[in-house]
Amino acid sequence: MLRLNGTLMSRDTQVAQVKDGNLEVINEALLPLYLKRTGYLEGWLESRAIDRHRTNSRLLKKALRLSNYDDVSMVLKVSAATITDTYWFKGDEESTLTYRDIVFKENLFDKLALYGDPDSFNLKYSPTPELTNIGSYEKCWRLIDGHWWLYKQGNDMERFSEMFIYELGKALGFSMAEYELDGKYIRSRDFTDGASVNYEAANGLVGDNDDYIFNFDAFETLFPDTAKQYVTLIYLDTLCFNMDRHTENYGILRDVQTGAVLSLAPNFDNNIALLSRGYPKNEYRKNDKLIELFQELLLKRPKALQYFTKQIIHKLDRNLILSCCDKIPVKVDRDFLCNFILSADRQISQLFQSNGISNGFEDEPRQSL
Known part of the structure; x- marks a missing residue:
């Protein structure tokens, strides 16, 4: 069992106290659905971790000197923060930490995460949203003109399929995440607009x-x-x-x-x-x-x-x-x-x-x- 002590936060609002890995809910209304369903903090933290099977995730962990970290320890390096929601974890030893301190403001490791850029391998450690960028495809977050975009690799048919379905869904009047081609990559704009709303995957519910x-x-x-x-x-x-x-x-x-x-x-x-x-x-x-x-x-x-x-x-x-x-x-x-x-x-x-x-x-x- 995870022996973790601190506070689960949403921005600077306390959501739950964590004592020896156990949740004591403070604000039920703000609690993530996954935790409402299971109460299992360790599983929730693990669900936020980069896929360890991606080739470039291994390169990223090596560059950040995190190769021996398990999923929970790795996400806690960035306070379990993500681009698409406002939840994060504040340890008992971090009592002065605020959301402004931990929210992502840049990403120096985008090229390493996306295509294994060797010039990024020797960069000094800095917090990166790649540690909580889930999914099996090589991808990265990039901040462009104040907006986060998710870049993803793919062959011609994968990129065509993604773009075509976006165009068809839009033409049929459905709610679609925005997609664009960018050279040999495809990119999608963060539909939470910098966590102005919280996105939660359906696994939190079902x-x-x-x-x-x-x-x-x-x-x-x-x-x-x-x-x-x-x-x-x-x-x-x-x-x-x-x-x-x-x-x-x-x-x-x-x-x-x-x-x-x-x-x-x-x-x-x-x-x-x-x-x-x-x-x-x-x-x-x-x-x-x-x-x-x-x-x-x-x-x-x-x-x-x-x-x-x-x-x-x-x-x-x-x-x-x-x-x-x-x-x-x-x-x-x-x-x-x-x-x-x-x-x-x-x-x-x-x-x-x-x-x-x-x-x-x-x-x-x-x-x-």
Whole structure:
């Protein structure tokens, strides 16, 4: 058991006292959802650590002389602070420390974290948000004109898939994290705008359970608006064959001052979807597992069906897909892409017809495949 003593903070507000690793909650409203669910401080701290399996994370730890540190010790080197929320840990021996002291103001190790830059290896230690930059891909945070941007590596098809899904989601009116291509990298602007709101991954609420129905029920109980937004997230995942939606790459936004749930976080992390692993053989989506799971959600949860029919303004067609392709300077098989996405959409629409449900789209022209 972790023998840790201090205070869990949100900015300069005390959230919980920690005595020998045990939580004594001071402000229940501000407590992270993970800790509300489990009370397990060590697990929460570990969840904030850089992925030790990334090649460049090992280089970073070596450069910072942290090679022998476990995940908890490593995140505590930066007071467990992250770019996307206001939580941090203040040890008993750090009584004069304030949020202003620990909040990240620069990142000297961005190049080392992103592509293993040898010129960064000999830099002196300074606090870096890379120690709490989670995920399996090589990436880094960069502060540009007062805003943090997350840069990520990827091949052409991964970057195309991420950018295309961003453009398609935006065209359909969904809440999407902002993405841009930057040379051979893709970058995304911090959607918390410097932790003006707190982002918490869904695992804080549902653990590792990514089952659609389980998640929908949890969001519906927490805050119905998030359940509505979750349906659009999964709809886009279904259209674009996102196999990699897991409980650490979607979540919620909370008010920093009150802890109130504001919304589902914008849709992000779609680089292992669509064409990222090449062109699937199943162009017309026969017996597609993601379509089956989404249809199951709509059939077994009437509210999910209600939210879907009210929220989805049905304007998906070949022209819309091609217009999104036009914005991305990566060559792909556009006919395949249209067939792949529209086949999924058609099967979802057929669900309504086969069950005698009005979806509100019957009078709209359907693009032939």
